[in-house]
Amino acid sequence: xxxxxxxxxxxxxxxxxxxxxxxxxxxxxxxxxxxxxxxxxxxxxxxxxxxxxxxxxxxxxxxxxxxxxxxxxxxxxxxxxxxxxxxxxxxxxxxxxxxxxxxxxxxxxxxxxxxxxxxxxxxxxxxxxxxxxxxxxxxxxxxxxxxxxxxxxxxxxxxxxxxxxxxxxxxxxxxxxxxxxxxxxxxxxxxxxxxxxxxxxxxxxxxxxxxxxxxxxxxxxxxxxxxxxxxxxxxxxxxxxxxxxxxxxxxxxxxxxxxxxxxxxxxxxxxxxxxxxxxxxxxxxxxxxxxxxxxxxxxxxxxxxxxxxxxxxxxxxxxxxxxxxxxxxxxxxxxxxxxxxxxxxxxxxxxxxxxxxxxxxxxxxxxxxxxxxxxxxxxxxxxxxxxxxxxxxxxxxxxxxxxxxxxxxx
Numbered sequence: 318x319x320x321x322x323x324x325x326x327x328x329x330x331x332x333x334x335x336x337x338x339x340x341x342x343x344x345x346x347x348x349x350x351x352x353x354x355x356x357x358x359x360x361x362x363x364x365x366x367x368x369x370x371x372x373x374x375x376x377x378x379x380x381x382x383x384x385x386x387x388x389x390x391x392x393x394x395x396x397x398x399x400x401x402x403x404x405x406x407x408x409x410x411x412x413x414x415x416x417x418x419x420x421x422x423x424x425x426x427x428x429x430x431x432x433x434x435x436x437x438x439x440x441x442x443x444x445x446x447x448x449x450x451x452x453x454x455x456x457x458x459x460x461x462x463x464x465x466x467x468x469x470x471x472x473x474x475x476x477x478x479x480x481x482x483x484x485x486x487x488x489x490x491x492x493x494x495x496x497x498x499x500x501x502x503x504x505x506x507x508x509x510x511x512x513x514x515x516x517x518x519x520x521x522x523x524x525x526x527x528x529x530x531x532x533x534x535x536x537x538x539x540x541x542x543x544x545x546x547x548x549x550x551x552x553x554x555x556x557x558x559x560x561x562x563x564x565x566x567x568x569x570x571x572x573x574x575x576x577x578x579x580x581x582x583x584x585x586x587x588x589x590x591x592x593x594x595x596x597x598x599x600x601x602x603x604x605x606x607x608x609x610x611x612x613x614x615x616x617x618x619x620x621x622x623x624x625x626x627x628x629x630x631x632x633x634x635x636x637x638x639x640x641x642x643x644x645x646x647x648x649x650x651x652x653x654x655x656x657x658x659x660x661x662x663x664x665x666x667x668x669x670x671x672x673x674x675x676x677x678x679x680x681x682x683x684x685x686x687x688x689x690x691x692x693x694x695x696x697x698x699x700x701x702x703x704x705x706x707x708x709x710x711x712x713x714x715x716x717x718x719x720x721x722x723x724x725x726x727x
Contacts, residue, residue, distance in 0.1 A: 322627060325352035325361050329714040330496050336710055338613065338717075339654065342642035351626040351636070357495055359616070359635035360628065365650075365666070367626040368643035371636055373671035374625070377617040378405040388502065392510030393492065399553040402561070402673060405620075409672060415538045415546055416554055416676055425680050427529075428471060432683055435466050436691040444695065447726040452702035455722040459692075460570035464563035464684055471680070472555055473523065473530025478515070485512040486560045493715050509556075516552045531558075562677045565611045566684045568718030573605030573689070575709070575719060578701045580656040587658055588697045591690065598693070601658035602685045607665035608656050610641040614715045615669065640666050641717070698727040 327341060328334055334341055342363060345352060350364030362368040371377060381403040383394060397403045401412035439459045447453040461483060469479040488508035491501050519532060527533040535551050546554065577584040590597040616637040619630040630636045644665045645653040651662070668675040675681065692699060702723035709719040 323349035323352040325354045326356075327354065327361065328356070329494075335712065335714055338641060338714070339645055342639065342645060343654075346642060346646060349627065351628045353628075354637075357635075357637075359637055360625070360630055362625060362636060362638045363642045363646075364626065365643040365646035365648060365664075368638035368640060368666060369670055370625050371617055371638040372615065372666065372669055372673065374617075374623055375672075376619060376621045376623045377630070377636065378620050379403050379409075379616075379673065380405075380618040380620070384497075385502065390502070390506045390509075392508075392513055393489070393506050395513060395549060396489075396509050396553045396556045399547070399549045400557050401554070401676075402557055406672070411544065412546070412550060412554070413672070413676060415544075416535070418538050425683060428467060428680070429683055429687075431470060432463075432467055432687045433691070435463055436687050437695075439463055440691050440695040444726060447724075450725070450727075452723040452725060455574060455724045456567070456571050456719060457721065460567050460574075460688070460722075463688060464566035465559075467566075467680070467684055468559050468562050471531050472519075472558070473528050473532050474519070481511075481515065482559055483563075484508070486564060489556075489560055490564055490716055491713070494713050495715070512556055512559075513552050516555050517548065520548060520551055531555075558677060561675070562681060564716060564718075565675075566681055566688070568611035568716065569602070569606055569681075569685055570688050571719040571722055572609035572611060572717065573602075574692070574699075574722060574724075575706060576605060576609050576656055578706060581700075583656050583658045584699070587689070588693050591693045592697075596690070597658050598686050598690045600660060600663070602682065602689055603663050603665065603667075604656065604658050604660045605685075605689075606667035607644045607650070607660075607663055609717065610644055610665075610667050611717055612667070612715070613641040613717050614639055615673075638666070640669075696726045698725075700725050 325345060327345060346363045350367040351360055351362050354361045362371045379402060381397045383390065401409050401416065404412065439462060443453050443458050446458065465479060465483050469482060474482065485508040488504040491497065492505045520536065523533045523536055527537070532555065535546055535554060539545050587597055587601055614637045616635055618635050619632050621632050623630045625636060644650070644667065647653050649664065668678045702725050709721060711718045711720055
């Protein structure tokens, strides 16, 4: 380990940090942009410039190794070893080119009207459930089902099977935290194995009978040399799209509405702009991503000695970009702790940066803009069902979200 200048004692699992990490990030940034974290044995990049450098540096790679090599997890390992998120060039370049080409075939635009129709349908159900003035859960009733339906439709998952997807994803993403129980490991392995088995069967069906969906496009896609995705790569890509895509969308909506409840003037500003035909939804979504990031940490490993800020990350050492901290850096954002849905200069890192910039960002933006616009138009009087909004947080640090959000619709 290179000699650290500052030691970080940020406790990822602390209830206080999970509830509100941002004061802790601010105090850390004031000490140093990069610090050594004894608890995890890696560097943490707190500042925007340093986190951006971590994401963009070509001498820092995604090098996936099993966390528990003594405990075989073949299903979980498969969906990581073949993932473009866990690979570097040239493998990453080949995988991303094939996936991006399939996305470019018009899938996102084809889904735009359908996303709006799905959002309206969910809003209808919410309105029906809350018609007597009772509270409804915005997460279970709106934020969760919408991105699952969208990604399922994108992939071509039959409607009766879509209820399987969210539990599989929930079990898998718990493994990205830094404290994982044996029961959670078992659940993640079972979910990964079941999900990949299901997708292999879906791929077999699409090979026989192609359809107008992303799986069929991924099967047909070839690179310049005529290469195709292997079945393992295809299955892994579909798993990644569900896990990364829908988790982010669910949590941006949950975190964002919670933030707007804490800043009711900004909700009213969005409603007024929408009513006047001068929508702030586009800027508003970017600000909600910045203000309370759904992904707080992205980890990389040095393949050679790499200077980041004032430290050198030695070959073999890990460093994590703390995205939530970077997105509140006062060196980049004016009044970073203020929610401003009209913010113009907003270079947030919520979708990453560099070669691992989120390939699904265009789809995520369509989902999030549609979600916010639907809520503004259908429920302009939306408000929390309780004055106490504490205790709603998921008990995780890396994937930041809320478990439920009871609301009144008018």
